[in-house]
Amino acid sequence: MAQIAAERYTGASVKRAEDPRILTGAGRYVGDIKLPGMLHAAFVRSPLAHGRVLAVDASAARALPGVVAVLTGADLEEMTIPGQDPLLAMMGGDGPVAEYTLLATDKVRFVGDPVALVVAESRYLAEDGCELVEVDYEDLPPVANAASALDAGSPPLFASVGDNIIGPHKRSEFGDVAGTFAGADRVAEFHIDVHRHQNVPMEGRGCVASYEAGSGVMTVHAATQSVHVTRMAVATRLGIDRDKVRVLAGDIGGSFGLKIGASREELAVAAAARAVGRPVKWVEDRSENLTASGHAREESFDVRAAVSDDGDLLGLDVRMVIDTGAYPVMGTMVPGIIEAMLPGPYKLTALGFESTAVTTNKASYVAYRGPWASETFVRERVLDLVAKDLGLDPLEIRLRNVAPSTRPPFLMVTGRPLIGVTTRESLERVAELVDLPAFRRRQAEARVQGRYLGIGLATFIEAAPGPRSAEGSGGPMGMEYMRLRLAEDGVVTLFTGQMPHGQGHQTTLAQIAADEFGVPFEQVRVVIGDTDVVPFGLTGGSRSATMTGGVALHGARQLKAKVLDFAALLMEASALDLEITDGQVLVRGDPDSAIPVEEVARQAASGHFDADADTNLEVEASFDGGEGGWSGGSHCAIVEVDVETGLVKVERYVAAEDCGALINPAVVEGQIRGGIAQGIGAVLLERSAYDSGGNYQSATFMDYLLPTACDVPRIEIEHLETVPLDADVNFRGVGEGGLIVAPPTLVNAIEDALTPFGVRIYEQHLPPARILELIAAAQSG
Amino acid sequence: MVDITVRVNGATHTNSVEARTTLSDFLRDDLDLTGTHVGCEHGVCGACTVIVDGRAVRSCLMLAVQAAGSEVTTVEGLAPDGSLGTLQQAMWDSHSFQCGFCTPGFIMQATAFLSAHPDAGEQEIREALSGNICRCTGYQSIIDGVLLAARRSHTD
Numbered sequence: 001m002a003q004i005a006a007e008r009y010t011g012a013s014v015k016r017a018e019d020p021r022i023l024t025g026a027g028r029y030v031g032d033i034k035l036p037g038m039l040h041a042a043f044v045r046s047p048l049a050h051g052r053v054l055a056v057d058a059s060a061a062r063a064l065p066g067v068v069a070v071l072t073g074a075d076l077e078e079m080t081i082p083g084q085d086p087l088l089a090m091m092g093g094d095g096p097v098a099e100y101t102l103l104a105t106d107k108v109r110f111v112g113d114p115v116a117l118v119v120a121e122s123r124y125l126a127e128d129g130c131e132l133v134e135v136d137y138e139d140l141p142p143v144a145n146a147a148s149a150l151d152a153g154s155p156p157l158f159a160s161v162g163d164n165i166i167g168p169h170k171r172s173e174f175g176d177v178a179g180t181f182a183g184a185d186r187v188a189e190f191h192i193d194v195h196r197h198q199n200v201p202m203e204g205r206g207c208v209a210s211y212e213a214g215s216g217v218m219t220v221h222a223a224t225q226s227v228h229v230t231r232m233a234v235a236t237r238l239g240i241d242r243d244k245v246r247v248l249a250g251d252i253g254g255s256f257g258l259k260i261g262a263s264r265e266e267l268a269v270a271a272a273a274r275a276v277g278r279p280v281k282w283v284e285d286r287s288e289n290l291t292a293s294g295h296a297r298e299e300s301f302d303v304r305a306a307v308s309d310d311g312d313l314l315g316l317d318v319r320m321v322i323d324t325g326a327y328p329v330m331g332t333m334v335p336g337i338i339e340a341m342l343p344g345p346y347k348l349t350a351l352g353f354e355s356t357a358v359t360t361n362k363a364s365y366v367a368y369r370g371p372w373a374s375e376t377f378v379r380e381r382v383l384d385l386v387a388k389d390l391g392l393d394p395l396e397i398r399l400r401n402v403a404p405s406t407r408p409p410f411l412m413v414t415g416r417p418l419i420g421v422t423t424r425e426s427l428e429r430v431a432e433l434v435d436l437p438a439f440r441r442r443q444a445e446a447r448v449q450g451r452y453l454g455i456g457l458a459t460f461i462e463a464a465p466g467p468r469s470a471e472g473s474g475g476p477m478g479m480e481y482m483r484l485r486l487a488e489d490g491v492v493t494l495f496t497g498q499m500p501h502g503q504g505h506q507t508t509l510a511q512i513a514a515d516e517f518g519v520p521f522e523q524v525r526v527v528i529g530d531t532d533v534v535p536f537g538l539t540g541g542s543r544s545a546t547m548t549g550g551v552a553l554h555g556a557r558q559l560k561a562k563v564l565d566f567a568a569l570l571m572e573a574s575a576l577d578l579e580i581t582d583g584q585v586l587v588r589g590d591p592d593s594a595i596p597v598e599e600v601a602r603q604a605a606s607g608h609f610d611a612d613a614d615t616n617l618e619v620e621a622s623f624d625g626g627e628g629g630w631s632g633g634s635h636c637a638i639v640e641v642d643v644e645t646g647l648v649k650v651e652r653y654v655a656a657e658d659c660g661a662l663i664n665p666a667v668v669e670g671q672i673r674g675g676i677a678q679g680i681g682a683v684l685l686e687r688s689a690y691d692s693g694g695n696y697q698s699a700t701f702m703d704y705l706l707p708t709a710c711d712v713p714r715i716e717i718e719h720l721e722t723v724p725l726d727a728d729v730n731f732r733g734v735g736e737g738g739l740i741v742a743p744p745t746l747v748n749a750i751e752d753a754l755t756p757f758g759v760r761i762y763e764q765h766l767p768p769a770r771i772l773e774l775i776a777a778a779q780s781g
Numbered sequence: 782m783v784d785i786t787v788r789v790n791g792a793t794h795t796n797s798v799e800a801r802t803t804l805s806d807f808l809r810d811d812l813d814l815t816g817t818h819v820g821c822e823h824g825v826c827g828a829c830t831v832i833v834d835g836r837a838v839r840s841c842l843m844l845a846v847q848a849a850g851s852e853v854t855t856v857e858g859l860a861p862d863g864s865l866g867t868l869q870q871a872m873w874d875s876h877s878f879q880c881g882f883c884t885p886g887f888i889m890q891a892t893a894f895l896s897a898h899p900d901a902g903e904q905e906i907r908e909a910l911s912g913n914i915c916r917c918t919g920y921q922s923i924i925d926g927v928l929l930a931a932r933r934s935h936t937d
Contacts, residue, residue, distance in 0.1 A: 013876065015873055015874065015876070019872075019878065019881075021881075022881030023872055023873055023884060024856065024859070024860050025815070025855065026816065029818070029882065031809075031819070032809075124802075200916055201880070202882040202883045202917075203820070203882045251880070254880040254916050254917055285822055286821040502879035502881070503879070666876040670876060673921055674917045674918050674919050677920070700823055701821050701823065701825035701914070702823070702825065706914050706916065708910075708911040708913075708920075709907040709908075709920040709923070710907050712919045712920050712921070
């Protein structure tokens with residue numbers, strides 16, 4: 001199905017190769033997998049936030065017809081290796097190590113903590129079995145929030161840690177913090193909270209595991225952002241050699257950071273499959289997903305800002321506490337990124353940063369689309385609050401503080417060069433698009449009629465991949481790998497460790513390779529999701545545009561050179577005179593010489609050539625990110641707040657984004673809109689709520705509210721393309737920016753709307769009831 | 782176990798099911814029609830939407846036994862020969878979806894809605910689809926796909 005006649009596929013909104021299967025119900029998600037003899041698992045979960053497990057009686061469940069096995073925490077402990085979270089172990093977090101088992105043994109640490117696993121002939125029977133497992137608990141006092149966790153007298157979740165401080169208190173200083181604050185005209189102080197909310201992919205976590213006792217091979221069909229990280233986790237916790245673990249993945253129903261590696265439940269299912277000798281499937285239901293898959297954010301910040309009377313933000317001093325929930329995964333890694341990114345695109349010259357990570361009796365902290373996003377929320381909120389104090393316009397204070405474009409580039413106070421950053425341009429562009437002066441007039445007229453409109457601006461940069469380090473010590477994001485082969489049927493085949501879950505990599509990578517190699521888009525195949533054939537890789541951190549786009553480009557170039565070397569033998573020409581156009585190899589300028597690449601591939605595979613001819617039309621490519629660069633942008637929202645009901649309507653939303661050279665504009669815009677929609681949800685609807693006893697309050701979609709088609713407006717997007725930094729690869733990541741910058745954009749707009757009431761906002765979650773409280777408090781205060 | 786006969790995508794199936802089996806599980810597990818996805822099992826997200834006797838229903842909230850004697854259409858029934866129907870084609874052209882998990886539900890909901898409201902405008906389409914949750918796209922591309930399909934149906 002040839003689809004476009006563009007000169008180049010790269011840069012065009014090529015229709016996605018994934019869509020014919022997903023539009024016809026022919027996608028293959030983990031829940032669709034059915035293996036011969038497959039059993040089903042369900043988990044018995046803790047109803048308590050914090051408790052001691054005194055006894056687990058599974059006898060009635062084991063006696064239920066259809067139940068094949070019940071595995072308790074103690075059973076699992078015998079068949080697996082306790083340890084840290086595999087991802088944390090791989091990435092290396094700071095602080096004391098909390099080791100734990102896959103299922104709770106001595107203690108339960110949050111509502112939903114898995115305690116036992118029932119394996120049965122159907123999911124229905126497995127859930128019946130769960131009902132029959134009796135667990136005796138002894139209540140322990142819950143550590144339900146960060147304040148309790150910081151109290152040295154709080155009962156430690158992990159005896160080995162001794163208290164609930166998992167990321168030790170640390171302080172760093174950049175620039176002259178004391179001098180800057182001492183010399184500032186004014187110092188403003190704020191306490192800012194970011195609430196707990198979560199990924200909620202439409203498909204929850206899940207896996208199907210099967211173990212072949214004869215060969216000792218464990219095969220796991222997973223929903224994961226990296227088959228190799230999942231393999232590492234399975235091998236480590238189950239004590240199997242890595243080369244005897246094969247992880248496969250097909251279509252994945254969203255993730256947004258949740259499905260990195262393998263969770264405790266997935267590892268327990270793999271252990272169960274090995275124990276019972278039959279394949280076992282588990283796909284979490286929505287209640288498990290909301291309760292137990294993990295939550296994000298929940299951070300608080302004590303902020304001091306050193307400011308001049310003219311509106312220069314001179315320095316920040318920030319104390320952060322992050323509530324990482326029960327089982328440390330990546331919460332301890334986040335403060336370091338927040339510290340590095342807090343200056344953003346601005347020229348402040350002093351930063352003090354302190355952080356503490358605590359464990360609490362709540363679901364574990366997981367990555368969610370821009371895990372460090374609070375740096376942007378805090379900074380962009382502070383700028384508006386300072387602007388209000390000084391009577392400055394939000395655009396004016398930002399333009400005043402944006403770092404200048406200089407050569408050599410301005411260095412963020414935390415060290416990285418702000419090279420190729422277009423913050424000033426994107427701010428000016430969104431202000432122009434919404435016609436700021438005209439809006440202010442309309443806002444004033446509306447207020448006279450008792451209608452409260454507000455406008456919010458916010459800007460961000462993201463290290464996707466980030467600039468090459470000044471010392472030249474290597475690329476900004478490590479290495480990315482790809483194997484490329486010209487298959488015998490002439491299809492350019494890319495093997496990537498990327499594990500797309502909505503990003504459309506089977507389209508975008510094919511666009512790049514098709515252009516670089518010289519074949520039609522349809523003649524490129526992108527192979528994903530099998531540890532036996534794809535190189536190491538991970539989809540996350542907005543990494544793939546630069547890193548994988550880049551390795552696809554360079555790899556296709558290398559493969560083309562190899563194919564031309566071999567074709568030169570066939571065609572009795574110099575490789576230097578050959579080119580590949582539209583799937584044909586030809587002597588440049590001589591169309592009659594053309595032979596299809598499939599003919600070249602067939603000849604190479606024929607075995608008719610001498611050993612000294614290189615007939616292996618395959619390359620292994622790697623890419624270090626080249627010159628890298630920043631992605632970023634500015635967003636602007638216009639909202640109307642109904643001060644009677646507290647409802648916020650997003651009237652208009654404009655984004656000017658810079659992700660360098662676009663691979664596929666429709667895919668880029670989909671990423672931006674999707675992130676903004678999640679930001680609208682985060683501010684207006686979504687909250688992973690616990691009561692003061694650590695009981696989870698948001699376990700259904702009637703309680704955890706997601707934005708619908710009526711809540712998200714049409715989003716207007718303009719693309720700015722930065723000056724290229726690299727000779728070949730100027731694609732930048734765009735996966736996370738929408739959710740990084742939409743929350744401050746919206747909160748700034750809401751505060752602007754409520755200016756007549758004197759409302760100041762120091763938090764991110766603003767459902768109607770909270771809006772009314774803020775108005776009432778401001779009026780009474 | 783209860784014996785039921787259901788017509789699904791034009792084929793008659795006679796099966797024996799547990800009374801508690803949901804229609805979604807029956808379609809997926811007994812008939813291997815895994816295009817129907819299960820997203821919440823409490824009727825909010827709409828991923829499991831199928832058409833039963835001409836109406837869009839949440840197959841996670843309906844029991845298989847309740848579908849006895851009914852005519853059920855799932856996403857697999859829209860393009861039986863592997864081609865794309867008008868709506869599917871318009872959604873492909875509009876880059877409507879990303880991860881694809883909510884997709885069958887949106888397609889079935891929109892199919893039922895467009896057949897009853899071929900002249901619907903954007904706001905009506907948004908309201909009609911507001912019971913289906915997509916976590917990836919922000920909806921605009923889905924709405925654009927439905928609008929494009931409606932326009933093409935008129936010009937056909």
